[in-house]
Amino acid sequence: MGDHYGYNDPTHPSDEIPLHMVRLDSLYMATYLTTNQQYCDYLNSAKLKGLIEVRNKKVYAVGDTTVYYLTNQFLSYYSISWNGTTFSVADFRANHPVVGVQWAGAVAYCNWLSQGNGLSTCYTLSTGNCDFTKNGYRLPTEAEWEFAGRGGNYNPYYIFPWGNDTINHSIANWPGSGDPYETGPYPWTTPVDFYDGKLKLKSTYNWPGSQTSYQTANGVNAYGLYDMSGNVWEFINDWYLTNYYAASPYLNPPGPTSGSLMPDGKPCRGMRGGNWWSGTNGWSRVSNRDPSYYRGPGNDWFHVGFRVARYAHRNTTGINDVAASTIHVENSPNPFNTETAISYTLPGEEKVTVKVFNALGHEMATLVDETQNEGVHTVHWSSQNQSAGIYLCQLMAGNQHSSIKMVLIK
Secondary structure, three states: OOOOOOOOOOOOOOOOOOOOOOEOOOEEEOOOOOEHHHHHHHHHHHHHOOOEEEEOOEEEEOOOOOEEEEOOOOOOOOOEEEOOOOEEEOOOOOOOEOOOEOHHHHHHHHHHHHHHOOOOOOEEOOOOEEOOOOOOOEOOOHHHHHHHHHOOOEOOEOOEOOEOOOOOOOOOOOOOOOOOOOOOOOOOOOOOOOOEOOEEEHHHHOOOOOOOEEEOOEOOOOOOOOOOOOOOEEEEEEEOOOOHHHOOOOEOOOOOOOOOOOOOOOOOEEEEOOOOOOOHHHHOOOOOOEEOOOOOHHHOOOOEEOOOEEEOOOOOOOOOOOOOOOOOEEEEOOOEOOEEEEEEEEOOOEEEEEEEEOOOOOEEEEEEEEEEOOEEEEEEEEOOOOOOEEEEEEEEEOOEEEEEEEEEOO
């Protein structure tokens, strides 16, 4: 994870380093951003069940003060209208990503979607806490979002989901892309399936622009995911913490327990993916991190949405029903200068691999690749030809794993 190209955002510098290894369990990621129509369906269902109410043109959980959604009556930027009885899409943007939604409203949608599909809900709505042992829908973690955004491309690590091309503005809904939705009232979002490389026709889409046709480039990444760059910012599950990467765990990092304080004195959740509103290429680099405090003029929510994810484990009673790891790797000395001893204990005979990676995720050495017996094992790594810095030692034994950061000083 992290910025492989040395970019430094002056408003929140160095929050994309250090580069660090992350291991994730298999997951499903939504192909598309959640649309206005999908969120409207949720609002009508939740209202029918007595779970939400509208006060001052905003949607809240019943009896609560946390905002879920800002209606079209509150501001015309937002597409879902409330007439006192039902919710409906007020404009032509039914298949556009929902905007005007707040983080709490996004996780409430995740719980509703889980219940509708017979899955266990992940969120405690009163606290916003996510139970990762459940198998339902949730917002992706920051690590999961970046993994999905990269589309499996690691050699090299790309700047954007499709590569390093920053010239072709027809590939994503960025500022100045010239697409036929870049006119009329805000938001200038595009349908969630728009940038697929096909010729689009006004007769099909009824867009507000005068063009009769528009040729898109293919912005779909190698995993088949749309809008991982541009269109709207996407809420993630994690709090935004500037220096989190220096302390992020290796296995399924859940994000920090709280975030960096913003100018209003409060922490906020992170967001990924960029937008159509502002910034170079819509701030749409795959590694780019941003706190959801910073948005458009007047701190409006006209370019923030979300997509859902869930673990891909087959069991339905809990996604992490895997025995706790009984192996542990350590090295001494740490920090070290030229050589360090790496030790681990095996509870039984196992196929073992021990590898060393640098901070860019490149494999530097395979120290062990064989079946070993129960007991204590030690292997040495000589770093004579390596630069000073942080390295990761990864131990895999059967279906268990352990890792440790090693600091080389010279």
